[in-house]
Amino acid sequence: MRLQRGQKLLFIGDSITDCDRVKPVGEGLFGALGRGYVGMVDALLQAVYPELGIRVVNTGISGNTVVDLEARWQEDVLDRKPDWLSIMIGTNDVWRQYDTPFIQEWHVYPEQYEATLRKLVELTKPQVSQLVLMTPFFLESSEQDAMRRTMDQYGSIVRKIAEESGALFVDTQAAFNVVLKELYSATLAWDRVHPTQAGHAVLARAFLNAVGFQWNRE
Amino acid sequence: MRLQRGQKLLFIGDSITDCDRVKPVGEGLFGALGRGYVGMVDALLQAVYPELGIRVVNTGISGNTVVDLEARWQEDVLDRKPDWLSIMIGTNDVWRQYDTPFIQEWHVYPEQYEATLRKLVELTKPQVSQLVLMTPFFLESSEQDAMRRTMDQYGSIVRKIAEESGALFVDTQAAFNVVLKELYSATLAWDRVHPTQAGHAVLARAFLNAVGFQWNRE
């Protein structure tokens, strides 16, 4: 287990991270962390490693792109002084290209996505113990699907930046692909974007495996 | 124009037909026909052919399968004595096989779908002037997609029954395929099932063309 006693672990992202967390900052009791993978990560860390006292914070906001993250980075990431930072962003950067194709100012294209994400990572790396970069994903099994193809491209950018920066890398699309071999996408999300609790379990498990979590501790 | 002065045109189906129509029966002013293709058909008939006095009735109910239609056929179709009857059913019959695959009693498989639909058509044909059978559809451009493939199979059943019974046939999937060549499915429906108003315009236009509607009357 790489997380250490008393560390603060902050998640930032879009609606998949948000999941009705408490505003302005998701932290504390009463479902403050939301009903998604962040809440599940916190629950499993506390249930299995109660002595570590990991402090989980959720600052995801629905609808955000990487450009929105940049605008609130100081306040919602740096000022909170996390020990660990996990970023999962890109869904809306891509989705708007496909659901409102004529409104181009709502799109974030690959170069801007890459440049912005890299900038944020470089800015933050010196200030945290560990960075985790999670890819965005699309719950579609066909790699020929246009939006899946684009999402894979953004996932590759995340992988590249993770490698450059030494961040932990979580390939959420790969984690979902295992499940999508067995289950049609509609079982996990009618819109292929916002997962059921089972989909959030896939995300939580991928994250936890990356940080060395063990279900039955030795 | 095949609809004649004073005729009653009844639509039955699932949520795509329902679209928040007034309950127990969708008829009259104040959006009683719902916000979908039925309301648009009614609006265009009244706007372009006001002298015909076509009386449109909507009895769609969200979540219905062909089995649900059968259970309320006497009350919601026969007792209302329509001159024209339009049926669009099958979405949920198929969807439940893909979004809740383990709950088999929620599925309606092809044989049951075909037998039930045929029974309803045969029962009703002698009592109406004209039947319209609209296929169910799935807003996915790839014919290799599993659910699209199944939906196409159900569409073929509708075509077969239309041919047998002499009903007017509306191939909604074909109508959407033209649009899906230009637009990714998310533009028309995040869940590939419940269309935007543009998607309902596709349905309304397909229906109206089948009944001889002319935008600019000669």
Added chain:
Amino acid sequence: MRLQRGQKLLFIGDSITDCDRVKPVGEGLFGALGRGYVGMVDALLQAVYPELGIRVVNTGISGNTVVDLEARWQEDVLDRKPDWLSIMIGTNDVWRQYDTPFIQEWHVYPEQYEATLRKLVELTKPQVSQLVLMTPFFLESSEQDAMRRTMDQYGSIVRKIAEESGALFVDTQAAFNVVLKELYSATLAWDRVHPTQAGHAVLARAFLNAVGFQWNRE
């Protein structure tokens, strides 16, 4: 079809344009354009000409007169840089003279109406590809009715300004008059002002015919 690939088409007006559009600007998915003629124009353009990618924007606000439009013209029209602009205004300018006749500061009389509308048209014409001027209307078949007579006078002003400026002209009153020969006004609107969906279909069709829309494209 006079609308060209990728153009932005902005509608401004009063409650008949507004129709519960999303605020502060009506654009995008989920009924953002409202439940009136603007939403129907958008739906039919996208259904029939999906490859054009016309971007429709709605900035109508309930209760507005031409004086209210003037106050927000920079922000709600010019700053949004439309290629096409459609204006339909005047209902409230006239109606207040008839429903609250003693509150004169709520009235906009013909000279002010004409001067203000002309000013807005002249200001905007150099900045857009095409202007569409739609008359206000009153759903009353008798030309002797006092309010209908006044509304016709405002419609004439719109026609005059359209001719002066070379804008496309849509005579909505004329379009409704065809229907009012067949149907009593209460069928289209209890208050003779806010139309049913059928009335909005009359408006949408009149607009679309003016821009060269063809229901069945050649």
Added chain:
Amino acid sequence: MRLQRGQKLLFIGDSITDCDRVKPVGEGLFGALGRGYVGMVDALLQAVYPELGIRVVNTGISGNTVVDLEARWQEDVLDRKPDWLSIMIGTNDVWRQYDTPFIQEWHVYPEQYEATLRKLVELTKPQVSQLVLMTPFFLESSEQDAMRRTMDQYGSIVRKIAEESGALFVDTQAAFNVVLKELYSATLAWDRVHPTQAGHAVLARAFLNAVGFQWNRE
């Protein structure tokens, strides 16, 4: 003043009588009589003739036609044993012919209207001290208007039945016509049917004058 100490005065009718009265029976404090002419009649009777102790009851129901009245006559009129009964019905009987002309089972045509109203009057006359028959009305000044013409026809039926039966007759249309000479219909009701409080004052005054009410008692 023809109303006598301790008498019960019951009003029945449609939405113009109902006006959000308390259900199932409108009687007592806290606006139980609704916000229309019935409440105003009660208020003025109590304010000017407090010693009479007139007990006013409102059983109007929105949307009712004379056919609906017939169905609830025993329970809502006879069983309540009023001394005075006032009936104002016919608006919806006529309006449905004009706002939903194709749904004929919602219409009540003149013969049925006359026969039903006469039957109710004859049935009730022996059981009450005094009957008041108020005409329905339409807030349109032009007698050439189609719906006004029909409403006048229904008003004539009411007059005829009043004369036959010796009931007090209140010509509400005549009372409104005086006002409509000065004010356009929209000042009194956007839909020409549901009056403002001023319109209800016209009704209350016409009723009160018929029963011998004096604003400043001698």
Added chain:
Amino acid sequence: MRLQRGQKLLFIGDSITDCDRVKPVGEGLFGALGRGYVGMVDALLQAVYPELGIRVVNTGISGNTVVDLEARWQEDVLDRKPDWLSIMIGTNDVWRQYDTPFIQEWHVYPEQYEATLRKLVELTKPQVSQLVLMTPFFLESSEQDAMRRTMDQYGSIVRKIAEESGALFVDTQAAFNVVLKELYSATLAWDRVHPTQAGHAVLARAFLNAVGFQWNRE
């Protein structure tokens, strides 16, 4: 009738004047004037004298004392430039002395009441055609009751100021006393302050008689 064609008549006061009027200013259609005596005055003026076009405005605010009126006098009275102004204030000035006797800063004692009201009257008199001063009232028949006694004292102040200033004087307590001889106070108001519609009719009638209103015009 002392009100003349086209005059603006403004009412100011507390909850008895307010009665759920529209904010920020009560004027226009749809019950904007509230459900109290102001709305009834407007309704009767329009019903009986439609040709006068009296414009009634309501700026009453619940809970106000004369001190609260002073604070908003410029904005809510002078800036609105009424021809006629009617003031009814004092209920809360007195009531707080009796329902929360220990919170003295909520009380307005007679000297302050008199000085403030006189100041407002003197300030306004030159700017309006006519002033109407209505006394506050307490719906209690016993003159020995402590709060009734105090309220009568405030009523005397109003009478004195009316006489000094030549304002029309409306003795609402006297008008209610006639009714209270016949009816126990609970019939008109459970709390002896906020009247039923019958109580508002008493107020409206007292006001209208003061301005020369005639129920049946000669």
Added chain:
Amino acid sequence: MRLQRGQKLLFIGDSITDCDRVKPVGEGLFGALGRGYVGMVDALLQAVYPELGIRVVNTGISGNTVVDLEARWQEDVLDRKPDWLSIMIGTNDVWRQYDTPFIQEWHVYPEQYEATLRKLVELTKPQVSQLVLMTPFFLESSEQDAMRRTMDQYGSIVRKIAEESGALFVDTQAAFNVVLKELYSATLAWDRVHPTQAGHAVLARAFLNAVGFQWNRE
């Protein structure tokens, strides 16, 4: 203290007893006993005599008269098998005579009140350990007030029945009269019927003193 370990104490009455208790029966945690004197009696019994384990039950219902109690006596009193029963009824029996004087079937006059209450007491006495009869009250200090006079008459009936039956007697009017010497009625209740929490403290203290409660136990 006359209440003994483990006894069940049931209160029945009207809105003054009800005070938003939980329905169908007021018993248990979370304010189930309502916000009035019943909840305060329960709170003080538990706070001062926790070892007694008195089980308090509230079956008061707003608007009830003694006639309403009779109709639900078996279910709401006898079937619940209380050890102690406290009855406070009569407010509405009297009040309706004063607030809706013309609706006589809502009134319960003294003979019916006395006969019904006596019948209930006689029926119940053999089945409970102890009966408590509380008078109704009216928060008006003047004994000349008409409604106070009537309420005193009903209080006398309660006293008579208490004496006949050996029930504990609580003179709530007398308890309030002590306070009304110091405070005007509006401090305790705007409508002179529904007391503030201070008024409920008067009731609770009168009840508790009757049953031998001691604030500081010896």
Added chain:
Amino acid sequence: MRLQRGQKLLFIGDSITDCDRVKPVGEGLFGALGRGYVGMVDALLQAVYPELGIRVVNTGISGNTVVDLEARWQEDVLDRKPDWLSIMIGTNDVWRQYDTPFIQEWHVYPEQYEATLRKLVELTKPQVSQLVLMTPFFLESSEQDAMRRTMDQYGSIVRKIAEESGALFVDTQAAFNVVLKELYSATLAWDRVHPTQAGHAVLARAFLNAVGFQWNRE
């Protein structure tokens, strides 16, 4: 993993099982299984073993005791024909003895608890593949606490019945005790009964370990 392809796993219990599941039966998408351990078990089963197609059903109802389960056993357990049945009951049986000690008919004492649970287990065992018995728990670390002591007694009954019947046994109290060594009870539940998501993770993990679930499958 002891669960096999296509089996139906039904959970029954009280509020800890219920957790806002959909009524009347918790099954399907959109959080139908509630926000507690049942939903988490389902999510992890589907995420890690998607090919098994385990069908999870939740029939927990807040506030239930074992006596309430008995009353609905036929409908909510037997008629649903589960392959696996998991029971966790007893919280309310014990809690009512401590939070409403004077209302004895709300308590379920050990003998009744044991007899009823044994009866349900024996009745059901022949009809299911596998039974899981989970103890109730109390989130209090001190074994000397009165309610904890009682809850442990009920847990022993569950253990005894599990041994008799060969059911899988899940000692939830033991699972929580490990965590309670590190964290004060208030971290897991303010009321020591309804756990946070972390507490539900403890429950889900204890259940899953009992059925052979492996976080990282071999």
Added chain:
Amino acid sequence: MRLQRGQKLLFIGDSITDCDRVKPVGEGLFGALGRGYVGMVDALLQAVYPELGIRVVNTGISGNTVVDLEARWQEDVLDRKPDWLSIMIGTNDVWRQYDTPFIQEWHVYPEQYEATLRKLVELTKPQVSQLVLMTPFFLESSEQDAMRRTMDQYGSIVRKIAEESGALFVDTQAAFNVVLKELYSATLAWDRVHPTQAGHAVLARAFLNAVGFQWNRE
């Protein structure tokens, strides 16, 4: 009785003081003082000593610690110029250490608690007639419980500051301990913090006894 005629008694604290009081300041009729011990103190003072006219004010705010009190001390205490001030604070200072142990900035440790409370007391003492210091409490009978132990430590600090400053001291924990000998904590509060009405009666009685209140005055 130490409270004297006309004095103002202000309570400040956290949710136990707040109890849904009116904001921004709890004072006046209609439950403005909240549903807790403050409202009960006020009710009993007014019921038993109506001639004193004690003016009770509630400025408690849910969730407050002593640090939050300090931030609003000028506005919510000093500016209101109370004669008596009662402070009960510390619950949240302690609770956060136990329910969210990893979020240390939410904790107020003993030194800060003591220093801040002493500073507020010293600042205020010269400006009021009398200070009352009430300890925080925890509804747990075991003195070995960790949170009870900490709460007792904070109670000792309150006692020390009361002795130093000559304030009246109310040992709420001691008052509750008497009851907790008879009743398990869940009867008074599921979360051991927010009492039932019976728990508030314990608090009110402890306060009232400290100020010389006598239930039956001599």
